[in-house]
Amino acid sequence: MTSDAPVEARPPGGKTFFGHPRALSTLFLTEMWERFSFYGMRAILVLYLTASVADDGLAIRESTANAVYGTYNAMVYLMALPGGWVADRLIGARRSVLWGGVVIAAGHYVMAIPARWTVFAGMALIVLGTGLLKPNISTMVGDLYDRDSPRRDAGFSIFYMGINLGAFIAPLVTGFLGEKINWHLGFGAAAIGMTFGVAQYVLGRRNLGEAGARPVDPLLGADRRRALTRIGLVTLAVLVLLAVLALAGLFTVNSVVNLLTIVTVLVTIGYFARILTDQEISGTERSRMKAYLWLFVFAAAFWLIYDQAGSVLNIFAADKTDRDVLGFTFPASWLQSVNPILIIIGAPLAAWLWLRLGHRVSTPVKFGVGLVLNGLSFVLMAAAAQAAVGGDLVSPWWLVAVYAIQVAGELSLSPVGLSATTKLAPVKYASQMLGLWFLATAVGDAIGGQVARLAESWPEPTYFLTFGLASVALGLGALMFARQIRQLMAGIH
Template identity: 90%
Template sequence: MSSDAPVGARPPAGKTFFGHPRALSTLFLTEMWERFSFYGMRAILVLYLTAAVADGGLDLGESSANAVYGTYNAMVYLMALPGGWVADRLIGARRSVLWGGVVIAAGHYVMAIPTGWSVFAGMALIVLGTGLLKPNISTMVGDLYERDSPRRDAGFSIFYMGINLGAFIAPLITGFLGEKINWHLGFGAAAVGMTFGVLQYVLGRRNLGEAGARPADPLLGADRRRALTRVGVASVVVLAVLLVLLVAGWFTVDTVVNLLTVVTVLVTVGYFARILTDREISGTERSRMKAYVWLFLFAASFWLIYDQAGSVLNIFAADQTDRSVGGFTFPASWLQSVNPILIIIGAPLAAALWLKFGHRVSTPTKFAVGLVLNGLSFVLMAAAAQAAVGGDLVSPLWLVAVYAIQVAGELSLSPVGLSATTKLAPVKYASQMLGLWFLATAVGDAIGGQVARLAGTWSQPVYFLTFGLASVVLGLAAVMFTRQIRHLMAGIH
């Protein structure tokens, strides 16, 4: 099969959504509600973990809370890899998205139970559900376009706007309920959002045509039974390891966080090795995967810094910014809405920009721009932290400016990375490659959670300046290797 063939079965022509296939609207709204639930919970998670018991929190130290946050995010995206495999080999993308949404909703409802254990049990369910939903809904978006169509990046940018519409609304609701009334009520609001997402998806599935209806490479007969047996054995091994940790008295937050960080990195290395040594992929596909390794490393470095918005920067907002307006102190988590509202404004502009430039600006160049801008945001954050030295509360506009720079970087890298993943993917690994793209976020967040521990031991200005400059240098290095990476991409722009 030619690698330049359409990625999947496209829905029939008919009504359009912003000039794109009508099916994009169903996927847009499903992802919007899923992101509402995810970002709504995420906006208050670290604040809940660090809040005093008297205030309804868990009174976890900032260092451990930051690591838990980073590892939780990592697990959400790590599970996208098996989630893509389930879609590719067992049930197809469409049903994976449906069942993923149901499990995510269940997880948020569990988190709404007002006990300490419910939060960790709920997060485990959300991790499993998001692994099924997240990579496969993006694969279905890719199914709507030709592999190398210039409109493809524009379509993903519109889809990305849906993600951020949910992310904008969520902290305003869950943040107020969680910080001002009850943390678990905030988690419950996220559950309601995911329920809306599931209902909308079921009602709108008639728009999808054949997109995601069947597994790309289904397992049959003995192969299917053998694969399911291996999954069962792996599950038993995981449970056994957890039991050993519990019996030995090693089942602590820090132990689990450290273990999961190592697992995330090892899974990444193993999966790339598997694809690159697979004899069933063509030489062209292998070359493209080598290019993708570089894009993956750039993306992981980007998310290492970027996703600290919900941990280190969120705590900075709570403790070191003046949030009083007219006698009302607005929740710190409301500042988590700044990033997505800027993306909502910027996504259509980015979509139009990439369509205008076409293939004149390469994917590696866009990644390099994202890394440089991300680094500059932390350089500015170092100045904000310096202004807060001595206990002074600083204007929240510092954080607004930081998020504005990060948004410009995100629009250069993230939707473009989604599109590049579907274009560079070997046919055999279509849905799993979207899982691999989200694994870049997992690696960045897992390592970022460990890095964030340094925020409690280093001075804040030094912490932000060090990692900001490192990102700028990496971005400039990416520019130097653009020509080599484009050569490896073998005709994909």
């Protein structure tokens, strides 16, 4: 629930943030530090998991580490669904962001403890905290503006710059500390970053006005007690299941990863089945959801490849690239900063291009282009892997070129998909569709984690070429059937 007067009309003391409500600075910095912690930890996670015991790592097999990484990313996005529900029905977006930040920081501090068990316990906390923070902080940004405010899109653009700024800086800090000094020191830097984010969020709360102050559709009385009881029972059931698996000797990293992958896919199937069989949505809305199902599949396939940057490509950077510059071998994780800086540079160009092209290029065509570019990045990666056959170290510029192609694909698909999600949503499910868009990333990362297991057993050139060509083929298919999908979209471009 928001106040009748928009926050942007009454910034405290007349102060603004680049001409926007002062509250935007608080949310900008919170998101920047949260992304700093997220991408900072993610940049060194697989490297830590696969590092030898002599190098203070966990010496986990590369295939298992890749699957853990993919599943972790999937859970982060999957938990956005219950996180949004908790804010809407129980505690409001503002408190969800606060408690989410606290839990995230706690998770990183746990990972900073030099013990074998802490990495998985810490990741579990980070997943829970991110589920509370990630979807709801974006909601609060929207609450700063009237729905039809001409400055709304510009405000979100500034906010998203915070995401990429944090993602750019993080690997440079955590990568150096983790790879050059101690892994847990790198995790600790991520914890300190999130602590900064929480502290400035608390100090800046006076700027927020009524944004996110209360649940938009609160559960009251018996309904609230019933919901809390169900949450308690589900939590107890999960704990019992984990205990049974442990007693049966089945509580292993691989079994948990496989279980969570299955859960992610089943939740997605259930979500689409619920919407498509709902008799309350109109025929036009059902047609649009059928079109959206195709876009969802394309997006999941895109993230399956794209998000291997932090796993398979990160390991390649560590083992097979010549990172020596004037006698200094820079950390492999530093290459994880290439993606966000390219997005910062490329996003305004992409926005200008789509504005110029207008409706001449439809959403399915843009998705097809994104998939083709994503596939071509892996085809180029196959060439890099072939050059490294025999133990030769290759130039890191191979990876920079791969990331540049992937970013071009992302800018063709990701913001376009977010926009299409809001336009194709049935009225009844309008508030839930953003969570469904997050599910595309969750499914892609979950399945991608399983696919990435093959990178250890297959020849690397074969691995990259196979999935690169598969993505190109799927993209070409999207282009071929773009007209039919657009017809299903029933007037939506």
